[in-house]
């Protein structure tokens with residue numbers, strides 16, 4: 001799938017905005033994070049579907065090897081935002097973007113940057129688990145590696161076990177590796193999709209409402225897994241479940257009508273929000 005010309009032009013137009021430049025004024029979205037490594041440095045980022053502005057002037061720094069939750073009412077732009085982080089919108093005709101979006105210092109929309117390379121470094125897990133229906137559990141995990149030209153059996157076997165262990169699924173499936181991926185339960189399928197993303201050794205894992213189709217026990221397993229993933233990966237999770245954001249994230253970003261309203265340490269956002277809209281949302285008065 002080729003990159004949209006609009007997207008390429010938008011990123012060139014965005015060149016003057018440099019993440020390395022010190023902003024003239026401190027934005028409320030900037031946390032005092034100088035001492036920690038930054039995974040995403042996003043400046044003045046806007047996105048349109050055709051004429052429709054879906055994200056407006058978002059500036060945010062997302063810390064590496066932490067869990068950042070994206071919250072906000074339905075339609076506020078959560079999915080649009082997280083999909084921009086690994087160039088999923090390249091596949092949607094008519095999208096246009098402005099601003100700068102860097103991942104570990106690299107402009108993800110820069111000239112010559114391939115979306116397939118971005119998606120290997122920044123993995124994505126969706127709301128509905130989507131194992132490839134014709135593939136075994138093992139093949140589902142290894143499909144990305146094989147597409148990347150890895151065919152050494154020893155390497156594949158090692159990566160299979162490592163990925164399934166990281167996804168907290170190995171013990172449950174180690175004797176069933178040749179069964180279809182779709183034979184697993186919903187929660188196991190979601191962890192299989194996480195293993196599939198981890199197999200290509202990304203730096204960052206994006207999750208868009210990964211538990212919304214799961215029961216409470218399967219949800220608890222995924223939340224527990226997220227806690228272990230943060231030691232090695234940067235995790236960005238969209239959730240409409242505020243308890244989930246409060247339980248499993250370090251930082252929380254509240255979006256409303258396409259804008260980033262407030263961003264900070266999760267505890268602060270939930271107990272002492274600085275913005276009345278955030279306060280109204282986290283206390284359940286709308287959304």
Ligand code: ADP
Pocket residue numbers: 049052054072073074075076077078079080081092
């Ligand atoms: P959320 O994930 O917070 O529910 P979305 O990011 O899906 O919100 O949507 C943000 C806005 O963009 C909504 O108004 C939605 O209708 C619109 N939108 C989302 N996807 C598309 C699309 N492919 N084409 C046109 N508009 C879209």
Ligand code: MG
Pocket residue numbers: 078079080
């Ligand atoms: Mg969504």
